[in-house]
Each structure stands twice: as structure tokens, then as C-alpha cells.
Amino acid sequence: MTKFIQNVWPKFENAEIKLAIYGRICYDGLLGFNSRNIVCRGFIENINSIYSEIDVAINPVYFGAGVKINSLEALANGIPLISTSHGARGINFKNKRILMLADSDELFSKALFSLIKGYECRKILADNAYKYMADNFSTEKCYGALSNVLQLRIK
Numbered sequence: 001m002t003k004f005i006q007n008v009w010p011k012f013e014n015a016e017i018k019l020a021i022y023g024r025i026c027y028d029g030l031l032g033f034n035s036r037n038i039v040c041r042g043f044i045e046n047i048n049s050i051y052s053e054i055d056v057a058i059n060p061v062y063f064g065a066g067v068k069i070n071s072l073e074a075l076a077n078g079i080p081l082i083s084t085s086h087g088a089r090g091i092n093f094k095n096k097r098i099l100m101l102a103d104s105d106e107l108f109s110k111a112l113f114s115l116i117k118g119y120e121c122r123k124i125l126a127d128n129a130y131k132y133m134a135d136n137f138s139t140e141k142c143y144g145a146l147s148n149v150l151q152l153r154i155k
Contacts, residue, residue: 001025004060005038007105008112013037017116022050051077055122056115059087060108067091072137075099078130080122082111092136098129 001021009019019038026040044050057074059081067090074081075091081099088099100115102108115122135141 001060003062003105004058004108008060008108009038011109012112012116015116020050020054047073048077051079054079056112057081058108058112059083060102061087071099072133075129076133076137078126080115080125081129082108082115093132096128096132097124098132099125 005019012019013036015037017037020041021038022041022044024043026042041050051074057070057079059068059071059074060083061068062084063086068083068087071081071083071087071091075098082102083099084103085101088101091099093099100111102111115125
């Protein structure tokens with residue numbers, strides 16, 4: 001996030017948008033940056049309320065293990081997502097327009113600019129993301145096989 005704030009966010013500081021940051025990162029001293037457009041929200045008790053407050057989600061991560069749950073949450077809530085390839089690990093989106101990949105500061109800037117200015121692009125990504133998540137990460141898709149095995153063992 002520090003890299004994003006240092007290298008990408010300054011291009012948007014004069015725009016009429018805010019960067020809302022959630023989670024532990026707000027308490028780790030990351031945000032020694034003074035910007036009128038950065039709001040550090042910290043932990044939010046009702047995570048679903050986050051998605052009613054934002055128009056675009058970003059996940060500018062370059063390391064860490066496993067699937068990035070925050071990426072899946074944004075997509076499941078129909079929020080347009082800009083992510084690095086690492087932040088999109090585990091999401092099979094080949095040939096599907098469900099998120100924007102940005103593996104450099106320049107690509108992040110271009111993607112964010114296009115989503116800020118392009119309602120139609122945001123709408124397409126949001127609709128595609130929501131449908132993709134419903135088709136691929138529903139309760140039945142995630143737990144159906146396990147549920148079937150458990151029911152067989154109980155009988």
C-alpha cells in the first residue's frame with residue numbers, strides 16, 4: 001500500500017475522490033502520509049458496510065500466500081477491482097472481464113483513471129464480477145462435495 005500511496009496516489013490527490021483504507025494496515029504506521037484524500041478506517045465491524053461505501057476496490061499487493069480474500073469479497077459484492085497479478089492469484093478470470101490487472105504503477109494509474117472516468121466500464125466489471133462469483137464461489141460450489149460426503153457418512 002505504501003508503494004501505491006507514494007507512486008500512484010499523488011496523481012489523483014487533486015481529484016474529487018478519496019482513498020479509504022481498511023484493516024490492520026491503518027495501525028501499522030503505514031499512513032504517515034498527509035493527504036486530505038486518504039481516510040484510514042481501520043477495522044470495520046460489519047465488513048459488508050465497506051462495499052456499500054466504495055465505488056472501486058484496489059489490491060496493490062506483491063507478496064503473501066494464498067488466495068486474497070479481500071479480492072474475492074470485492075468481486076462478490078460487485079465492486080470493480082484493480083489488482084496486481086499476485087492479488088488476483090487463485091481467481092480464474094482468463095477470457096473474462098471481471099477485474100483489471102495492474103502490475104506496475106503506470107498500469108495502476110491508467111486503470112484507476114479509466115474507472116474513475118468511465119461509469120460504463122465500472123458497470124461492466126461489476127456485473128461480470130458479481131456473476132462470476134455467483135457461478136464459481138457459491139455455497140454449493142465451495143461446500144457441495146464436502147456436504148455430500150458428510151451426508152453419506154451420517155447415513
